Amino acid sequence: MKLIQVKDKDEMSRLGAKHIIHRVNNQPKLVLGLATGGTPLGTYHYLVDEYNKKRISYQDVTTVNLDEYVGLTQKHPNSYHTYMEENLFKFIDIPLNKTHIPDGSADNLDKECQEYDTLIESLGGIDLQLLGIGENGHIGFNEPGTSFDQRTHVIELTESTRVANARYFSKIEDVPKFAITMGILTICESKEIVLLVSGENKAEALDQLLRQKKEDEAFPASALIHHPNLTIYADESALSLY
Numbered sequence: 001m002k003l004i005q006v007k008d009k010d011e012m013s014r015l016g017a018k019h020i021i022h023r024v025n026n027q028p029k030l031v032l033g034l035a036t037g038g039t040p041l042g043t044y045h046y047l048v049d050e051y052n053k054k055r056i057s058y059q060d061v062t063t064v065n066l067d068e069y070v071g072l073t074q075k076h077p078n079s080y081h082t083y084m085e086e087n088l089f090k091f092i093d094i095p096l097n098k099t100h101i102p103d104g105s106a107d108n109l110d111k112e113c114q115e116y117d118t119l120i121e122s123l124g125g126i127d128l129q130l131l132g133i134g135e136n137g138h139i140g141f142n143e144p145g146t147s148f149d150q151r152t153h154v155i156e157l158t159e160s161t162r163v164a165n166a167r168y169f170s171k172i173e174d175v176p177k178f179a180i181t182m183g184i185l186t187i188c189e190s191k192e193i194v195l196l197v198s199g200e201n202k203a204e205a206l207d208q209l210l211r212q213k214k215e216d217e218a219f220p221a222s223a224l225i226h227h228p229n230l231t232i233y234a235d236e237s238a239l240s241l242y
């Protein structure tokens, strides 16, 4: 695990984007795993900036997102489909048929999960997975207690995750209770992982992750500690308890 300490969220976002751009430029057909939430937003803005400066092309890149809410249509303003479209995809040259996000509105969710795994397998796995971390240590939407041996599956969101994500909805009751998430096994099989952590509300989770010696399913991010190629970009406030 490589920990890179940065001053603030902006520096984390800039270095996160630089990391991704470097990889894409070295391997134009990169399979890039993407995350949502507040944390990677700045990184996406930097990726768009660099694209506008013609320093990168995504024409041959394939993306696979970590997760999606169950019950929201792709066009719903709070779906992760909309998030990715509005914050990244519509500003860059990635062909839309090379972007993949689980479909939370599928009639048969189990089939959707299996097809998502088959897709990732057919791509040869993920080359670089971008991650954030939840306040309770979740990665993707793998909540505490999720088996580390699971691949894509449906998960019931914890109350604390629904409360943390309620800021994007008009009221807490509107936050879906379930999500489809890539499983921890798939995430950990990524050849490389970049974890972005910013803000005091993440300090406890980050402190626990950095001190954790053993994998523990009660703390999902601990699945990452033995990953051979993990880089963490963390800002001062996220590191304030460490």
Ligand code: GLP
Binding pocket: 035, 036, 037, 038, 039, 040, 066, 067, 131, 132, 133, 134, 135, 139, 140, 141, 161, 165
């Ligand atoms: C969300 C997402 C995760 C994300 C995490 C942290 O619920 N499913 O992929 O990393 O929770 O979110 P944020 O970056 O908004 O703090």
